[in-house]
Amino acid sequence: MRSLRPEMQYATLAQQRETAQLGMLGFIATETLFFGALIFTYFIYRNAYPHEFAAAAKDAVLWCGSVNIGLLLTSSLTMVLAIDAAAEGRRRALVFWLFATVFLGIVFICIKGFEWYLDYRDQVVPAVNFVFKPGEGPASELFWVFYFIATPLHALHLTIGIALVLYMLTRVRRGELTPAYYAPLEVVGLYWSFVDTVWVFLYPAIYLVGR
């Protein structure tokens, strides 16, 4: 087990932990602007072309989006339960909840991939095979441009999150996360919950329009 001394620039482990959290929250602030600008663009065009957006969004696969939001919300729960287990030194529970989080994340990605396949088959992929359907206007394609920018970006963030949780599992195996110091896991938890929050906003933007 690694010695429980703070890195040389910190006076205490508590200070090191606080700095790590602030670093991640600062990063999340930039991510808020990143996704926030994307969603702002969506609102501008949805407000400008409400009928075209509603017509286009009818082709979004509702069950995929709905199952996926359930999976992500559940994964945020498993992540906080993992952090609680780390705080209380319950190693088996910690490993179980981390594996559950990874599993839920991977299932999300698989469903998302299947949904992209359905979208391709439905001929709604801009610049690849987009075909206007009855009732759709030129701006309908804009909806799918937003969809194919937002959902891969979110999936990329989630994939990074899965990799980070797997890395945490290796640190648990090495005995580096203990009740005395588990700040790295807390920081990954912050990131994971933020990625979950992004989907909470993408869900109504993509799947609940024009129902």
Next chain:
Amino acid sequence: MKYSGKNAGGQSSAFVFIIAWLVLLLLTGISLLSSYLHLGTFAPVVEFGIAATQAAIIFVLFMRLKGPPSLNWLFAGAGFFWLLLLYGISMTDYATRRGWPLH
């Protein structure tokens, strides 16, 4: 030095997290049902109002921002502050532009 991962503002327990998770799922269900009620221009207000509520629950409980104001709150709030500026200044363009939207 040992520290507690739980903020001073309250002792979060698994029970609280499970209740929060159930509320989040319930809100998702309400959001989904509301999309079939044909609320017109109010639909996005309801749907994104629910999304904002869900985000608040995730931030306060799952991201453990619960507790007295701290540097964490400042850092978490900074993103939203700059986002409001971004939205506000951008809207001065879109709200006043002539010939928009294009048809």
